Amino acid sequence: MSSRRQFLTTSAATASALALTRIPAAFAAPTASPLGTVGAAADAPFALGVASGDPLPDSIILWTRLSILPQAPDGGVPNGTYDVDWEIAEDEGFGTVVGSGTVATSAAKGYSVHVDATGLEPARAYWYRFRALGVISPAGRTKTAPAAGQRTGLTRIAFGSCQNYSGYFVPYQYLAADDVDVFFHLGDYIYESLGVRTGTPLASPEPTDLDGYRWRWAEYKADPDLRAAHATVPFVCTWDDHEVDNDYAGDHGQGGDDPEAFRARRFAAHQAFYENLPLRTPDPMGGQLKLFRRLTYGDLVRFHVLDNRSYRDNHACEGPGGGGGRVISADCADLTDPSRTMLGFPQESWLHEGLRTAPTKWNVVAQQLLFSQLEQIVGPEQGRWVDGWDGYAATRQRLIDVFAEERVANPLLIGGDIHNHWVADVKTNYDDPSSATVASEFVGTSISSNGSSFDRYLPENPHILFHEYRYRGYGRLSLTHDEAICDFPVVSSVSGPTSDAFALDSWAVEAGSTGAHRV
Known part of the structure; x- marks a missing residue:
């Protein structure tokens, strides 16, 4: 194996675009958005993206947090309680929806949503999305874990x-x-x-209380590269x-x-x-x-x-x-x-x-x-x-x-x-x-x-x-x-929004042995 090799052939720009593309609705047709806030983020109220995490063989946690103005202390969301629809499907076009529902969120939760999507099959990919305030979120892709004891190559x-x-x-x-x-x-x-x-x-x-930490988190979560990663792989x-x-x-x-x-x-x-x-x-x-x-x-x-x-x-x-x-x-x-x-x-x-x-x-x-x-x-x-x-x-x-x-x-x-x-x-x-x-x-x-x-x-x-x-x-x-x-994928620079990438040396450990060696 080469100690230094081309890391990826897919362009980062293409990956980000795919991860954040809006998919045609399988939900009922959305109404016009009531969000008229001046300066609202392009993906409001999903300006912080979507994410999945903590995969099990039969379930996955789906997440979003409503935000209109990530740079504002309150996120620009009018105080209130909001219904958020969600769905998870076997295909990117949402032709086979296997789970859906509605959850409520409010300021007490920082307008966050956590859904435990259950009844899934092990070791397979799914696609998910949300809808709130008449807007459909970007779609995310996720994957469940293999079943306990399942032969996993x-x-x-x-x-x-x-x-x-x-x-x-x-x-x-x-x-x-x-x-x-x-x-x-x-x-x-x-x-x-x-x-x-x-x-x-x-x-x-610098945050010291809940409102301060919520604001700092929103500024980080609005980063487009971070949102693209969350929308592509479970964390x-x-x-x-x-x-x-x-x-x-x-x-x-x-x-x-x-x-x-x-x-x-x-x-x-x-x-x-x-x-x-x-x-x-x-x-x-x-x-x-x-x-x-x-x-x-x-x-x-x-x-x-x-x-x-x-x-x-x-x-x-x-x-x-x-x-x-x-x-x-x-x-x-x-x-x-x-x-x-x-x-x-x-x-x-x-x-x-x-x-x-x-x-x-x-x-x-x-x-x-x-x-x-x-x-x-x-x-x-x-x-x-x-x-x-x-x-x-x-x-x-x-x-x-x-x-x-x-x-x-x-x-x-x-x-x-x-x-x-x-x-x-x-x-x-x-x-x-x-x-x-x-x-x-x-x-x-x-x-x-x-x-x-x-x-x-x-x-x-x-x-x-x-x-x-x-x-x-x-x-x-x-x-x-x-x-x-x-191995260790790296980029040449983080001083600007783009950079080339490559992988450093690879290291191996054989099962039943101890100690790593370069390969």
Whole structure:
């Protein structure tokens, strides 16, 4: 296999156009739209697009959120309750509709809609759309998971994270044309900090309450490349920190905020997260949103989706003024304290048990960060980044021990956050390079956020097999019963609305073996 090859032949412009084309109505003929708002978005009231997610063998979550003016604080939707029709069909022309209904939405829900479309067939494509205020939405395409135990020859996923508004979301143009079954978004879907794209800042200030987060989400969701990707492939989403506040830890904000006050901000962010994504989890109603969950694709792979943020202890050796992410000496006793946890002990137990009992050929842990140790001081002294797994080494070691001792079937980890592509061996003892490799890790670069080089630290980290920081893109993982192959589609630039694309080196792991190798 070529280490560098042409990534896609379908143009991104064509993919975006197809994903957002209006399909002739199978609904009753729509009436004239009552939307007379000056400056209304072209696809109002569906200016934030449509999406699907959390696929099961017999159902899929369908999503939309009504918006007329995404740049306005209230989205430009007059206060009220609105009926939204939906339908899902076996064909792109909606000739064979297999499900339909009507749901109500209101300001209390941020005008969002979540539909659990049930009674579907496993491992097949469907098309869906909505109608509200006399307007038919763009159509979306989705796909269900294979049935439990069903012989599944191939599953192709993609994964990505970190889409700061300072760059264009160009990689999504190519995801929309890619042939994948599902996309895992691993966090930093929005940034709470101000984003400026080609000199034009976001209209919304940094959010701290529900109205603020709703506004920020609407500005991101209006991006045409993001909408095209959502309309083409089902998403499975978890969060990292920027959906709330940079480098927060549980109820502890970066600036040492009062935990009770920060909890209110965090729960407001959770509510907005739910309202803007196709999540199967129940509406949190202003409280904690439970995101860790599993998806099983036939007899081939079980995905374990983690929440690395909500249940973690505060950062190691943090002073009274807070501090967030930073490199500290490895001598800090908190780093290896077994009473501290990144996941919370209930989530840890859930993960360990799910790995032990998985009936599939592969286990993929979908989480937000670089899992492997990353020594970030050159020389004899050792340094640890407290906001990542290095800051919660005991939690990491407990999971490594499960991989090593419980005969977990072919474990892989996928991650994001660090704005670089990485491939790494997961070791039983990172301080002993000769120790056993028990899993392989693939980390995708950012969609648009800037990357930084870690090249100077690579000699201190021999378990790191590959590192590339210059390009934005995502990861792509193909799984069969014989092997897993990961490559990294990237674009040359996100400084403008278009760019060429190509794929970096491919890496393989054979089933029944440990460790990745370049192919």
